[in-house]
Amino acid sequence: MADTTPLPAGSSSPGSSHPGTLGRLHRLIRSNWISTLGAAVATVAAMGLVTTLALEGRQGWDSPYLGLLTVVLLPLVTLGGLLLIPFGLLLYRRQLAARIEALSDRPMRTARAVVMLTAVNFLAVGTAGYSGAEYLSSQQFCGKACHKIMWPEAEAARSSPHANVQCVQCHVGEGAQGFIHAKLNGVAQLLGTFRNDYHRPIPTPVEDLPPTKAICERCHSPRRYLGTKLVVKTHFEPNEKNTGFVNVLLMRRGGELPGGRVAGIHWHAHPSSTVEYLPGDVRRRTIPWVRARFPDGRVEVYAAEGFQSEPDSAQLRRMDCTDCHNRVGHQFATAEEVVDGAMATGLIPRHVPFIRKKAAEVLQQPWTREGAAAGIRAAVTKVLAGTAATPDELQRTAEALSSGWLRNNDPDRKLEWGSYPTFTAHDGCFRCHDNKHKNAKGEPIASKCSTCHVVLSERQENPAVLETLGIRPK
Ligand code: HEC
Ligand code: HEC
Ligand code: HEC
Ligand code: HEC
Ligand code: HEC
Structure with missing residues (x-):
């Protein structure tokens, strides 16, 4: 079937022996398997790229895996596919004319159908790629x-x-x-x-944790004025009566005040201040040397007693969010915190003499992950024997303690109570604020209790302040 009507540029006619530009390209591409493969690969990748970009628009760039796929991988694959086309033509240049001839009687309609169907496939590939990248980031x-x-x-x-x-x-x-x-x-x-x-x-710290500017500060502003925060902490004494007490604090979180003054705990992380320190050990649990640049431009160096030499600047670390909020992603509790928490919420009966002390001891035993639940239950049964505890109370105590142990311990991994201390408390702050880090004039880093918080009540059973505030601990 020969068609003699002139065709507009760029189009082609089915089976025409004088195809348009598209038709000619199509025949060239199909003339050898390498060019065909190249074209297929390039199209799959390009469609994938279009689909991931379109889907990503909905979500923002918050998945780095998706970023890699769209920014690096798919364009590279598209390029590779495109390069294969001329490569195939070059390789099979001798047979080129004969092959194009052989192709000329195949109807183009089939080819178009194939292209349409593959386009649908490509969309599927893109979606699969997108979900894959999403899954890798989940x-x-x-x-x-x-x-x-x-x-x-x-x-x-x-x-x-x-x-x-x-x-x-x-x-x-x-x-x-x-x-x-x-x-x-x-x-x-x-x-x-x-x-x-x-x-x-x-090991922590995670050596190559990205700077917190690239992680935390995408969601939290280091300038924001947070003001003060009321903190109420309930504890129990390890004595016969399991005496309950509360600590009540007003934390001076601070930040940037209207007018630009920077105050309170968050001054260390404000963009206008720089606190650099020398870690005394790989876990940064000790800090012998600190240099602070204040928002007004003043610079002070504080060194621990007996530490004289100025450290090499390559060893210094600039303090950021995770120097205090080191457990913000994964807080692990101590045995005492587990017991205090369970007693405060009434899971462990307070009327049992020495229960605070004994429950903490049960948690400190060297359990295995397989044996913990049964072992802790047996130990609790022994502790409660001969007391006024009901079977129900025994059940709840055993459950609270075993779930607390299982959450915070994994002997295979050497994860134990206290493996990962929290630096947003005295352990962290007193690495510097211990009254022993002094500047050249002998002045220590501010270490009065009121620098960081107002202590409204300490170790009191029923502090009046809670009454005033209308909060009564259970
Ligand atoms: C809100 C931020 C945040 C999120 C979300 C987060 N992490 Fe972390 N992760 C941290 C910080 C901060 C550290 C401690 C880094 C340091 O001290 O240098 C850490 C430490 C770790 C460590 C080292 C061991 C340890 O316990 O300190 C592992 C392993 C880890 N994270 C895995 C994960 C996994 C798996 C997830 C997702 C389920 C996750 N993290 C989610 C912030 C986060
Ligand atoms: C994707 C956004 C995002 C990132 C990244 C992120 N945070 Fe948060 N963070 C939040 C949100 C949202 C909350 C509030 C959660 C709530 O109140 O339930 C929060 C809560 C907090 C709190 C309050 C905790 C509490 O007990 O109330 C602290 C502290 C904190 N983030 C610090 C950090 C630090 C440090 C990092 C970096 C290691 C970080 N965040 C990374 C979104 C984020
Ligand atoms: C010098 C230590 C330190 C640094 C550095 C620090 N914080 Fe904090 N931050 C604290 C303390 C302490 C609190 C009060 C927490 C409390 O007592 O519950 C706090 C409170 C917060 C809160 C409010 C939640 C709450 O429980 O009060 C957020 C959110 C927060 N910090 C985020 C950040 C981010 C983001 C950075 C880095 C830009 C940062 N912090 C740097 C010590 C620090
Ligand atoms: C790496 C050492 C270092 C660590 C760790 C550290 N600080 Fe500081 N902090 C400093 C230095 C240096 C100053 C400035 C000297 C001064 O004010 O005496 C300072 C000042 C402060 C101030 C006074 C800010 C103002 O208004 O003038 C507060 C509040 C504070 N720190 C709270 C904390 C708290 C809370 C923690 C623990 C969560 C902590 N710091 C951990 C070094 C440190
Ligand atoms: C450098 C800052 C800083 C200094 C100085 C400081 N503290 Fe604290 N203190 C903190 C932080 C941070 C916490 C943890 C708050 C939280 O858990 O939300 C804390 C917690 C406490 C708690 C509650 C502990 C708990 O878990 O129940 C008490 C009580 C307390 N401090 C008393 C004091 C007293 C008394 C002084 C003075 C001798 C003092 N602190 C000095 C930063 C400081």
């Missing part, structure tokens, strides 16, 4: 599928204020660079997991 993947060992962090993250923040939003920096860095590191971790020779406990 808490499920990080905490369970791949990082099986990290279940305690995943578990702790789920019950933290950041329950809906994905692991990668804190652990992977922005863009493709952050992603590649994290993945190279991930390969090493994966090898460690296979060989079962990874560090136990998993």
